[in-house]
Amino acid sequence: MEADAERAVSGGGRRSFIVRVALMVGLGSIAASVGGIAARYLYPLKAIRLKRRIFLAPAADVPTGRGKAYRLPDGGTALVTDTGTEIVALSDVCPHLGCKVHYEGAQGRFVCPCHGGVFEKDGTAIAGPPAEEGKNLKRYAISRVGQNLFIDIEETIQP
Amino acid sequence: MNQDATAPPAGEPVAPHGGRPLPLPKSRAGRWLQRRLPIDLDALRYYSNEPVPNHLKHWWWCLGGTPAMLFAVQAVTGILLSFYYVPDPSQAYESVKRVSTIVPFGWFLRSIHRWSSNLMIAAVILHMMRVFFTGAYRKPRELNWMIGIGLLGATLFFGFTGYSLVYEQLSYWGATVAGNLTEAVPIIGPYLARLLRGGEMVGDNTLTRFFILHIGILPALITALLGAHVLLFRLHGVTEFEFESPKLRGSEEKKTFPFFPDHVMTELIVGIGLAFVLTCLAVIFPVGLAEKANPLQTPPHIKPEWYFFWTFRWLKLTGLTFAVLSIGFFGFLALAWPFVDAAIRRRRPASELSVRLGILAVCALVVLTVWEAFATH
Numbered sequence: 001m002e003a004d005a006e007r008a009v010s011g012g013g014r015r016s017f018i019v020r021v022a023l024m025v026g027l028g029s030i031a032a033s034v035g036g037i038a039a040r041y042l043y044p045l046k047a048i049r050l051k052r053r054i055f056l057a058p059a060a061d062v063p064t065g066r067g068k069a070y071r072l073p074d075g076g077t078a079l080v081t082d083t084g085t086e087i088v089a090l091s092d093v094c095p096h097l098g099c100k101v102h103y104e105g106a107q108g109r110f111v112c113p114c115h116g117g118v119f120e121k122d123g124t125a126i127a128g129p130p131a132e133e134g135k136n137l138k139r140y141a142i143s144r145v146g147q148n149l150f151i152d153i154e155e156t157i158q159p
Numbered sequence: 160m161n162q163d164a165t166a167p168p169a170g171e172p173v174a175p176h177g178g179r180p181l182p183l184p185k186s187r188a189g190r191w192l193q194r195r196l197p198i199d200l201d202a203l204r205y206y207s208n209e210p211v212p213n214h215l216k217h218w219w220w221c222l223g224g225t226p227a228m229l230f231a232v233q234a235v236t237g238i239l240l241s242f243y244y245v246p247d248p249s250q251a252y253e254s255v256k257r258v259s260t261i262v263p264f265g266w267f268l269r270s271i272h273r274w275s276s277n278l279m280i281a282a283v284i285l286h287m288m289r290v291f292f293t294g295a296y297r298k299p300r301e302l303n304w305m306i307g308i309g310l311l312g313a314t315l316f317f318g319f320t321g322y323s324l325v326y327e328q329l330s331y332w333g334a335t336v337a338g339n340l341t342e343a344v345p346i347i348g349p350y351l352a353r354l355l356r357g358g359e360m361v362g363d364n365t366l367t368r369f370f371i372l373h374i375g376i377l378p379a380l381i382t383a384l385l386g387a388h389v390l391l392f393r394l395h396g397v398t399e400f401e402f403e404s405p406k407l408r409g410s411e412e413k414k415t416f417p418f419f420p421d422h423v424m425t426e427l428i429v430g431i432g433l434a435f436v437l438t439c440l441a442v443i444f445p446v447g448l449a450e451k452a453n454p455l456q457t458p459p460h461i462k463p464e465w466y467f468f469w470t471f472r473w474l475k476l477t478g479l480t481f482a483v484l485s486i487g488f489f490g491f492l493a494l495a496w497p498f499v500d501a502a503i504r505r506r507r508p509a510s511e512l513s514v515r516l517g518i519l520a521v522c523a524l525v526v527l528t529v530w531e532a533f534a535t536h
Contacts, residue, residue, distance in 0.1 A: 023424065026431040039240055074414045159261055 048157040056080070057153040058142060062087055065121070067103040067110065074155040078140050079103065079110065081121050088149055089142050090123045095135035110137065200505045210415035211397045215422055223285035223392075224426040226314070227385060228433060229279035233317075234378065235340045236272040244324065246370035249364055251326035252451045259448055270441035276318055278437070280466050283314050291496075291517050295398040301497035303391040308494045310384050313377055318464060320373040326366065332461050340474075361454070460535065468531035470523050486507070495511035 005032050056070060056078070067079035069092065077100075078089040090110070099114035109126070110119040117128035123137035130136070141152040181199050183190050193200075214220060243262055245254040258265035287307060290296055296304035319337065323330045338361060341352040357364025416422070450458070463471055474482040492499065500513045 014324065019424065023427055023431070027427065030431065030434050037236075037264045037267065039237060041262060041268060042242060045261070045263070 045159045048159065050155045050157065051152065052155070053143070053150050053152050054090070056142070056149040059087065059147055059149050062149065065108065066105065067121070070151075072151070072153050074153050076153075078151060079137075080142075080149075083121050086122075087142055087144075087149065088122050089140040090119075091138040091140065093138065094130060095125070095137065096129045096133065101137065193400075206393075207419040208417045209393070209396070209419075210253075211418045211422055212399050212415055214400060215397060216416070216425065218429075219289055221425060221429045222282055222289055223431060225282040226279050226286060226310075227389075227435065228426070228430050229275050229282060230381060230385070232275045232433075232437065233272060233279065235379075236268050236275065237374065239268050240272055241374055244370075246324070246366050248326060248366055248452070252448075253368060255325050256448055259446075264444050267441055270444075270446045272321075273435050273446040274437055274440040274444075275302065276321055277465075278433070279316055280314055283311050284466075287311060287523065288517075292514060293398070293400060294500075294513070295502075296497045298497070298501060300391070300395055300398065301501075303388060303395070303496050305494055306384055306388045306391065308490075310388060311382065312490070313381050313384065315374065315466060317377050317381070318466060320369040320377065322464060323369045324366070324373060325448070326340040327449040327451045328452055328458045329449060329461065329463070331361060331454060332457055333463055334365060336463075338365075340483055343479045344487070345480070348483075351478065465528065465532065469527035472527040472534070 054073065057080070062068060062080050062082045064082040064084065067081045070089075072078055072079045077092045079092050079101075080087065080089045092102070092110075093110040093118050094101050094114065096112065096115055096117050099112050101110045101112045101117070101119065103109075104111045107118075108121065110121075110123075111117070112119075112128065112130070114138055115129050117129070117130040118126050119137050120126055123139055125131040125134070125136050143150045143152075147148070181193065181197060182201055184200065240258065243258045243265070244256055245251055256268070259269055260266070290304065290307065296307075319333070323334045334356075338352045338356050341355060342348045344351060352360065355365075355368065357368050358361070386408055462468070470482075470486055473486065476482075477485065496513075501514050503510050
């Protein structure tokens, strides 16, 4: 009689233990699935990069000795200058922390307003953090066909 | 008298009233946490392990926890959906389309959100029917019934603002019809409609308003009402019934069982079951996307979500003003029912009129809903 009662208690205990473990496994799997799905859902998809060559301007339009800004279809801006020896197209994004540089007519140089980075007309960093880090302005590839200039751009499409 | 005998050692946590030393957990980590989070574990156990009547072991009595769990599902999936949703008429539909077709698992989360909203409304209605037909709303629980009606209203409004955000044809025309219905309310109607829409017609302001209602105001309102609902329920305790069936009554010597962990365990099993059902529904019947809202063309057959079918049918059967006023009166009657029922029972103590009227109301709602579901016009 006593043994029966004891068995019943231990049986109940075992059963309740199994129920608890099953519940933990069930809840744990739900939590893990929700966590995994949420992480995959929130993390952005890989951007698609498309390289293409587009018409920029007639070569005669590019000023000598100062940057002229051309808006590009990828959202960026190319600062195009005829240095006398070549035509260069520079990205206006400072390589230090991504601010936009502008042309300072008085100095004849490109200047970044954020941390004082200074660049030559050909994009070489000569002062401020970019010079210390040895980072020049990014150059776009320019090609000349007859009297017209073409520029190689890389578009980023975020799906 | 030696004061030090009862005083806790310096630096040990003390209960706020009476200065009784708090029982310390056995484990080192437990003691570390207890010192930083001085909770009286005995008191917590006393309140959480409250004995509840045996009838709670039956599934009908788990319907109160079900909408609360589904609300949690709505909160999690809703927060995730809001990461990509743009509440602007020109972009809303495209952003939903993007979530449904491009973003990984977007279709799944959106389907779970939609199915869970439908189940939540169904669970609230079933819970309410259970409370009504067992008379659990009677004195002293009238206030909790009224909070429950508030929760039902908030849940329905949640559903309405939710499907308006998708900005498909139903969203736009549903919002237009709802706005004009509101306008039909005497005296305050036009002001209320203008406030709801943010203007004379559904437009940019409407979508922003519905979005704020859906993700800010209604969740806060439901959380507050739910908190009050559960608090009152725990303060009053579970309603005790006289059952004829021995299965529901339980044995004479053991009429109760502990709320925690026993009943909580049952609720968790329900939760796992819900997760399974929701996943199946989302995978087998993923939510699609209908035609984009077109303010220039009303679709030939427009119907709201199923939980508004009865109002739609009622509107078609009666006139606009009568329908609006009668639905308002029905809502007010539902809210005040505990007092109406008390008045009836004061005159005729053995009256079963409440149950009969309840059955009549349920039948009427079911007939109107089914009628609208199958009718083409």
